Amino acid sequence: MKNKIQTLGMCMAFLLFSINQIVYAQNKLAEKENASEVDQIEQAKKSGKTFKEEWPSIAKHSVPEWFRDAKFGIFTCIGPATLATQNKTTEWYGWAMYDTIGVYWNNAPRGEAKPSGEFLRHKELFGGDQNEVGYKDIIKQFNPTKFNAEEWADLFDKAGAKFMGPIGVFHDNYLNWDSDVSRWNSKDMAGVDITGELEKAIRKRNMKYLITYHHAFTWYWYYHSFAFDGGITGNEDLYGKVHGFSPDSDSFEPYPDADFEERWFDILKESADKYSPDLFWFDMGLELLSDNIRKKAFAYLLNEAEQKKQDIGLCYKIKFDVCIPPRAGILDYEKGRSTGLRADPWLSDTPLGGWFYNGRKSRSPEAIVEILCDVVSKNGCLLLDVSPKADGTIPEDQKETLLGIGEWLNMNGEAIYNTRPWKIDGEGPTTLKTDDHFNENWEAIYTENDIRYTRSKDENTLYVIVLDRPTKGKITAKMLSTILPYFDKEIANISLIGSDEKVVWNRDVYGLELSFPNNHPGKHAFCYKVKLVTK
Structure with missing residues (x-):
């Protein structure tokens, strides 16, 4: 029995030794591969070609x-x-001044060609028609x-x-x-x-x-000019070569x-x-x-x-x-x-x-x-x-x-500066309808119930930004409610940037209620600074 135990012990020791050797060999191989990869990166840096003309390589670059x-x-x-x-014309004047079709500028149905307003006003604005004063001549006036x-x-x-x-x-x-x-x-x-x-x-x-x-987009920009000075030999370096695109x-x-x-x-x-x-x-x-x-x-x-x-x-x-x-x-x-x-x-x-x-x-x-x-x-x-x-x-x-x-x-x-986003961006009744271009408001639209959040890099400070002036002497940040999962930190102190007045606050199931002074010098977007207890 004793011999069997000794034999079993020797087998286990050999097995552990073998496993350690395998792990050691794998680690050495990994180190060699990593070193090789590091060498490749360093060589690439020295050659000035860390990034290959491949999207996976380009995507390794982080946002600064x-x-x-x-x-x-x-x-x-x-x-x-x-x-x-x-x-008071469009910034697309280089296109529109030559446009005899009007599909884009007049919303004219296809097949019902109608010159753009810019085409019709061109002589009035620049003293000659498109054959006399082309965009190349406007450039010389700038x-x-x-x-x-x-x-x-x-x-x-x-x-x-x-x-x-x-x-x-x-x-x-x-x-x-x-x-x-x-x-x-x-x-x-x-x-x-x-x-x-x-x-x-x-x-x-x-x-x-x-x-x-x-x-x-220049390839398409001057398409209409090809019927005018854009089609003249010698102007290709501005207008591009004549081609068959049609808007x-x-x-x-x-x-x-x-x-x-x-x-x-x-x-x-x-x-x-x-x-x-x-x-x-x-x-x-x-x-x-x-x-x-x-x-x-x-x-x-x-x-x-x-x-x-x-x-x-x-x-x-x-x-x-x-x-x-x-x-x-x-x-x-x-x-x-x-x-x-x-x-x-x-x-x-x-x-x-x-x-x-x-x-x-x-x-x-x-x-x-x-x-x-x-x-x-x-x-x-x-x-x-x-x-x-x-x-x-x-x-x-x-x-x-x-x-x-x-x-x-x-x-x-x-x-604002040097901050990072919090767990959620904000709260309030005013929202954007679409996640897209051209979805923004032109003038101020937000209310005192619209709040945005940012935080410091070290996560020791939360900023509560109230987008319009509070009218009731206080505001409530509902997303900071004690029953919601977003805010689990202990508050050390709260102040209102730009005011020396003490902020009276209370946090409960309804949110974080914050007092607002009558004499704050700001006009809009008021920022509360919530300092958190650090351990």
């Missing part, structure tokens, strides 16, 4: 921490199109003599923006920088490198820099060809190499390009940024995310926003007035602050469009709104 912290940015729409929009990058940057800094930049190239193929790729650029045509001067002024103020790109069709065929795509890439590459933006924002049109050129562009931008030790963001429109896999970039809503909290950071872009200056009165600070609070509570950032006049000056009403936003952020910025 600076973007998640920044929350609020500004971009500016200015260019030859402003010469048209200041006369001359923003009062543009001052330092003044712009100073204003945007006072507004509280943390990232800023210009429209780099609109659908009209006009470049707002000093270009060697295209003669149709602001330096050669107007004597000013708008992108370059702003880049210096913005970085001087420690703000992140962005450029927006709209030129993927009266259900199809976007023919799609952009290889020559167009390479030029699209060359324009993008030139601006990236010259100005190193921290954020690249792409308008519609990416979905119409080939997948290969999209992957080439994204991989190039990421690899170049890594060589410069720069953490960049790549933004593209939601709905057109069919062409960009999840997490390969940052989703953007145009004049819209998410109806709820999103897991990944996202962006909403919206204008103060018109996208390009058209005389429309600026929205109020209240409206923009409401949108900002709503967006941030849902894990987003807001990108606000400012539309300068054609001479380069920013309208006074837009300045007033920007300074009003800055005043609010000076007081309440800690509830």
Whole structure:
């Protein structure tokens, strides 16, 4: 019996030894594989090609921490199109001025062709018909003599923006920088490198820099011009080559060809190499390009940024995310926003007035602050469009709104900057109808019962943002009820930002009731700071 036990013990010891040897060998193999993978990554970094022209590789890039912290940015729409929009026409003037069909602009039924209003007004606005004064001639008239990058940057800094930049190239193929790729650029045509001067002024103020790109749609933009000066040999570098697309069709065929795509890439590459933006924002049109050129562009931008030790963001429109896999970039809503909290950071872009200056009165600070609070509570950032006049000056009403936003952020910025979303975004009666573009309110719409939540990165502070002024001397945050699962922390202290008055509070099954003083200096969006007990 003793021998059997000894034999069994030896077998068990041998078995354990064998298992340990196998585990040891597996660990060594894993270490070797990991080391090999690390070596590959390091070699890729040294070669400047960490990111392959493949979506799984591109999607490994994370949203920059600076973007998640920044929350609020500004971009500016200015260019030859402003010469048209200041006369209350569409910023799509380069399309509409040649449009004899009117399918888009007049909602004319197909088969009932009718020229657009812009087509009919063109001679009145620019002194000649489309054969005499084409868009190429409008470009030559653009001359923003009062543009001052330092003044712009100073204003945007006072507004509280943390990232800023210009429209780099609109659908009209006009470049707002000093270009060697295209003669149709602001330096050669107007004597000013708008992108370059702003880049210096913005970085001087420690703000992140962005450029927006709209030129993927240029292939279709000038279709109607082919019957006019767009069809003349020698103008292809602006209007593109003549092709057979028709807006009266259900199809976007023919799609952009290889020559167009390479030029699209060359324009993008030139601006990236010259100005190193921290954020690249792409308008519609990416979905119409080939997948290969999209992957080439994204991989190039990421690899170049890594060589410069720069953490960049790549933004593209939601709905057109069919062409960009999840997490390969940052989703953007145009004049819209998410109806709820999103897991990944996202962006909403919206204008103060018109996208390009058209005389429309600026929205109020209240409206923009409401949108900002709503967006941030849902894990987003807001990108606000400012539309300068054609001479380069920013309208006074837009300045007033920007300074009003800055005043609010000076007081309440800690509830916005460097925060993260809470478990839920908010509560209240006012909701967005659709999760889509163009779903936002134009002016302030929220009530004192509409509340948004944010939290500090360390999770030691919860911010309760009441979007309108309480009228009853108190408010109740219902989502902080003792019977709901969201809030299980012990409260250390509650204060109201901007007020020295003590906040009287009580938490029960109905929620967290908070007192509100009569003499608070703020006008809208009041932020309670709930400090939590830390262990």
